[in-house]
Every structure is written in C-alpha cells, then in structure tokens.
Amino acid sequence: xxxxxxxxxxxxxxxQKYIGTWKMEPLTISTLKALTPPAIETSFYDxxxxxxxxxxxxxxAAIVVETYTAKRSYQLSDRLRAQGIKVIxxxxxxxxxPTEARAxxxxxxxxxxxxxxxxxxxxxLADRLRPEYTGQPxxxxxxxxxxxxxxxxxxxVGLVETGRGCIHDxxxxxxxxxxxxxxxxxPIEDILSDISQHQSRYFFLVDDNLFADREHALALFRRxxxxxxxxxxxxxxxxxxxxxxxxxxxxxxxxxxxxxxESLNDDNLTQMGKLHHLRKDRDDLxxxxxxxxxxxxxxxxxxxxxxxxxxxxEALAFCQKHRIxxxxxNHLLPFPGTALYDRLKQTERLLFDKWWLADGxxxxxxxxxxxxxxxxxxxxxxxEARKQFNTLPWLWRRFWQVAKRSSPMLWLLFWVMNGSIGSxxxxxxxxxxxxxxxxxxx
Ligand code: SF4
Numbered sequence: 001x002x003x004x005x006x007x008x009x010x011x012x013x014x015x016q017k018y019i020g021t022w023k024m025e026p027l028t029i030s031t032l033k034a035l036t037p038p039a040i041e042t043s044f045y046d047x048x049x050x051x052x053x054x055x056x057x058x059x060x061a062a063i064v065v066e067t068y069t070a071k072r073s074y075q076l077s078d079r080l081r082a083q084g085i086k087v088i089x090x091x092x093x094x095x096x097x098p099t100e101a102r103a104x105x106x107x108x109x110x111x112x113x114x115x116x117x118x119x120x121x122x123x124x125l126a127d128r129l130r131p132e133y134t135g136q137p138x139x140x141x142x143x144x145x146x147x148x149x150x151x152x153x154x155x156x157v158g159l160v161e162t163g164r165g166c167i168h169d170x171x172x173x174x175x176x177x178x179x180x181x182x183x184x185x186x187p188i189e190d191i192l193s194d195i196s197q198h199q200s201r202y203f204f205l206v207d208d209n210l211f212a213d214r215e216h217a218l219a220l221f222r223r224x225x226x227x228x229x230x231x232x233x234x235x236x237x238x239x240x241x242x243x244x245x246x247x248x249x250x251x252x253x254x255x256x257x258x259x260x261x262e263s264l265n266d267d268n269l270t271q272m273g274k275l276h277h278l279r280k281d282r283d284d285l286x287x288x289x290x291x292x293x294x295x296x297x298x299x300x301x302x303x304x305x306x307x308x309x310x311x312x313x314e315a316l317a318f319c320q321k322h323r324i325x326x327x328x329x330n331h332l333l334p335f336p337g338t339a340l341y342d343r344l345k346q347t348e349r350l351l352f353d354k355w356w357l358a359d360g361x362x363x364x365x366x367x368x369x370x371x372x373x374x375x376x377x378x379x380x381x382x383x384e385a386r387k388q389f390n391t392l393p394w395l396w397r398r399f400w401q402v403a404k405r406s407s408p409m410l411w412l413l414f415w416v417m418n419g420s421i422g423s424x425x426x427x428x429x430x431x432x433x434x435x436x437x438x439x440x441x442x
Contacts, residue, residue, distance in 0.1 A: 010431065062087075160195055351366070
C-alpha cells in the first residue's frame, strides 16, 4: 500500500514562479507520517515546490485542505480518483465546510486527524474506508517524523504547537469556529521533547493565541528558559499588562510576537467581538511589550462597518508612531463556518457565494461589499498602506528603534522580513486561485 500526502498550493500567475518566500515545513504532514503504520509506504508532494509526481504506483492520497487551497485540493482529488486512487481529505477547511468536502473525496476527516489517523490507516489497509471520521481536538504524544520532508527545502525554522483553539470569540475567526471557543493545551513535556528533537534553534510556536491559558503559557516559558532557543509566536495585546508573563516570555527566547490588532476603531472591535482589545491604554500596552525587548508583528483586517480609507490610514499611522517591527494591512475575508460569513450571507453582501471556489476570484480581492466604501477602494487602501509602511524613509526610522532594542540577528531579519513581505504581497495580488499549478516554474 502506497500513500501520497499532498499539500496543495494557492495558485500562481502563468509563467511565473509560485510566490512564497517563507516556505515552512507543513507540520501536519510530519505528524501524520509518524502515525502511519510501517505497512504503508509514504511519500509527500508539496504543490508549492514541485510538479505532481508519477501516480502509477500510488494507492491512496491524503490531502490537507485550507480554504485558500480548497479549489486546487478538489481538482487534485478529482484527478486522482479518476485513476482509481482513494482520496482522504482533512484540514481546517474540511472542519469548516464538511458537506462540500464530502462530495469531493472517498473519505473525510473532520477535526484533528491525529487522534483518529491510525484507525483511518487500518481501515485503508483493510479496504473498508468509512466516508467520514471525526477526530477529537486532543494531542497524541507522537513526535513529528520529519524524514517525510527529505529533499525539500524549507526555512530552517521549527514549527511547534503548544495548544489549539482560543477562548475568545471573534466573529471572523476560523480557529475559534473550528474549536467552538475552547482551548486545548498540549502537555509541556511533549512540547519540550518536540523542540529538543528539532535541529534548529529558531522556532515558530504556531498557536493562534499563546496566552489562551495563562498558567500553561507561564509554566512553558519558564521551562524554555534554559533551552537557548529563539522563537516567535502569536497572542493578544493583553500580554502588555502582565509583566510577569512578559518577562518570562522574553527570558524563554521570544523575539517577535504577532498581535492581531484587527482594528483601532471601538465600534469595529465591538462588532467583531474582539472585546479584549477595546482599550484606552493600547499605546501603553504596546510600549510595555517593546520595553520588554519583544518586537511586534501587527496585523489588521479592514472591512468592518466603520472601515474606509481613513481607518486604514489611522492603522498605518499607529504602526509608524510605534515603530512597529512589521505589519500586515489585510482586508477581511469571510471564511466558511464563521459567524461573519453567515452574517454577510444573510444580509446579501457576499460578492461570491464561495469565493474560495469561484472562477475569476483572485488573491487580494474583497469577497463582499463593505458598508462605507467600495471593495476596490478598500483593497487599494490596504495595498497603499503596505507600500507606505515599507518606503525606505519609514524603514530606516523603524530600524533605528529596532536596532536599539535587539540583537544583530533581529536587525537582519527586519530587512529580510520587511523586504520580502512587502514585495510578496504586491506580487500575490491578482494571483488566480487554484490556477497554473501544473506548470513550471514553481
Ligand atoms: S483572539 Fe485571535 S485566535 Fe482568538 S478568536 Fe480572536 S482572532 Fe481568533
């Protein structure tokens, strides 16, 4: 029995390379590889890097589906199934849109595959694959088997999970929809063992909200202190009012924290349900994080009812004022299964019923009608903010502050990140979703 793991890509422009400087190891693949019994021979196809291999000796395929890659996933699934290959679909998009995925596969896994994967594999070997499996949001104690990446070039950064889900309930957030507003912690010994196994000293802790369970985070940071690693992670602005956690985080090796500010407008924050960011002391919290020696990667989403060109400009000014390390000015996207998607659908503001499958939908387009401006004007404002943020005079002003509060490694990363994120976002504009992935160059 031969099983092919597949990580589909978003799409690319004809004749051009696939855009993505920050190609990281796909963590799910190595975890599932570790859980696959030896009786099944495995290989891995990364659609971002290479062309689809010869399928003549493949019996089954497991495809990890994200919303952005759903169209490509279904195309690949159709092609494989036409050749008699059994296809299993899993991933966040399958959790959020199971009905759609079910129609495109022999079997789907809803939820986290790792607790159910051995059963799926036993059923595959016995030729009794069920149409649907449900995985619980728990962690197995297995370590990812990174041998599956052999021959592929990824950034030398280890991806590690410390928990899953989030306790907050932001309307647009696919993560909280998938985990129903709950957080599931991973045992600290397993996290440490995972980190020890990795050859890199640099890690990205992939959790969407590292501080969803404060005591878990604090205990983890204390245990990481003597590991001599450097890491980046994601969390909320609230860390700025918790000096104990902030200090432990810095001492554990944290250099960059991605914070989803989303909006600076109180009405928008209320509408999106991000109530924990409704704060008068936002500036003080940012300063506290900077004082602790941690850089901020600030992200915003524009498209809530108070948004227009002015709110985008205000977010840009905020990032410039605080000399933020790097920032993303994105427009809102309604992911399936979220409360935002349902609201926009009910109020007939969606421009595409399913933008992720629509012919003619391109990366960077708004998929709905904002209240105060046009989709084109808002997309343009986001694009201009990114450009402005990365003009040379502003880069130097921000770098001056960065240099004062960090090491040369972070100086270098500043130029690499801001240079590549800036140019990559521009190049990604208008990439047709799910198209041109069977041609070189990649
Ligand atoms: S705080 Fe972040 S991870 Fe949590 S629900 Fe909101 S957007 Fe999602």
